[in-house]
Amino acid sequence: MLDLKQIRENPTAIQEQLNRRSADRYDISPILELDRQQRELESIRTQLQTRSNEIGKEIGQKIKGGSDPKGSEIQALKAEGNEIKTKLSEFEPQEKEIKSKIESLLLQFPNLPSESTPIGNSEEENIEIRRWGEEYLPKNPNILPHWEIGEKLGIFDFERAVKVARSRFVSLVGAGAALERALITFMLDRQIEAGYTEVIPPILVNTQTLTGTGQLPKFAEESFKCQEDDLWLIPTAEVPLTNLYREEILEASSLPIKHCAYTPCFRREAGSYGKDTRGIIRLHQFNKVELVKIVHPDTSEEEHQSLVKDAEAILQALKLPYRVIELCTGDIGFSAAKCYDIEVWLPSSGKYREISSCSNCKDFQGRRASIRFKEAGKKGTKLVHTLNGSGLAVGRTMSAILENYQQEDGTVKIPEVLQQYMGREVL
């Protein structure tokens, strides 16, 4: 959420920063006008309430002092109190309505991009920051796409999964299930070593939680909802992990908080008909190990850099070639101020594909979810900065392994670091 005070005080600056995302798409002027109206009503309401409080106290004192509660003096005060009440009943609903309009407008605005986020309209203008592992690019010219090799090895069962659920679901079978599980455990072990505390959070969450991290109200159609219970399936563990601290005031000394979690993730993929229909790149349910950091604002830039490094470390350990790109203003997510994607090499399509997205949300989620911290000895509270990144998407890692580790004879080598987790060397 954007800061209403900032919008009020620097409207042009805020508008310009929003325009960096997309020209003419976000207009803050309705908010300015509503805010002006709201404050006007607030000052009238406050004055009335002040007088009303005075009357209440006066009556109390007089009755205590022995005045007749039925006497004319007290009756007059009561009458005045009633008059104020009538007036208030006009202003109050008006003000409430304007306030909730402002609130719902504010919730629709995306985060302001960082100064350093490159300007651009679409993913075309993202910037490649670095590549790693070109020496590990496979030499084998006859690589099958991961879904073909997977079915050949009998580790994917699409047909039955579709019968059990619907399209864009898969069952992992035998060694496939074992590989997925090995990857999850390996990733968690590494991230715990890197200083993250593991959490197994709820994967059904309430509406407030999904609003806190920015998925609601704008992207309701992207999440699965349990209508009866007002609960949603999480699209990423970022949601429960960040919201663990919602409406809390943390000690500055407890920062940074670093969490990792394995969870399944659920996405409706409403806008992606026809995209990636084959394989396990884009499913309604997938596994992910997520990293979340809650940090002091002064450190969020460096914490962001190290978060990306922590995600990269997994690919390096698996010897999978990848590149890191920095997303431009037109491509960063709703809640992000700055974002790096890590893309792994998928030989069958001859492309790098996203396997991790690491965002610095600055105070955007902190304000939405009211996550603040307090410095010992100092007055007042400040909003924390929140960061999140995949460390990594498990299914996509598996597809990268199936392709990059394919051998001429049609078998797939297990990456060395996973062999102890799998108890075998080849699929």
Next chain:
RNA sequence: GGAGAGGUGGCCGAGUGGUUGAAGGCGCAGCACUGGAAAUGCUGUUUGGCGGCAACGUCAACGAGGGUUCGAAUCCCUCCCUCUCCGCCA
């Protein structure tokens, strides 16, 4: 799901309509005392909105939302959560 009890400040806990944003205690911070510390004493110690350069003023908040009243932490209604017992269950 059924029956009962309860939700008050960082924590414990008082408070059943009237100058109560809230007694008392603990904790924490500052000051005094001390060679230093402990003990003791004094002072301070919630958050948010609006106005103000600030001091400060004012409004709101005692699980959440409504209602009664001149006035609600206190009374009424709805919902949420916690605990105990019963039922069900991985």
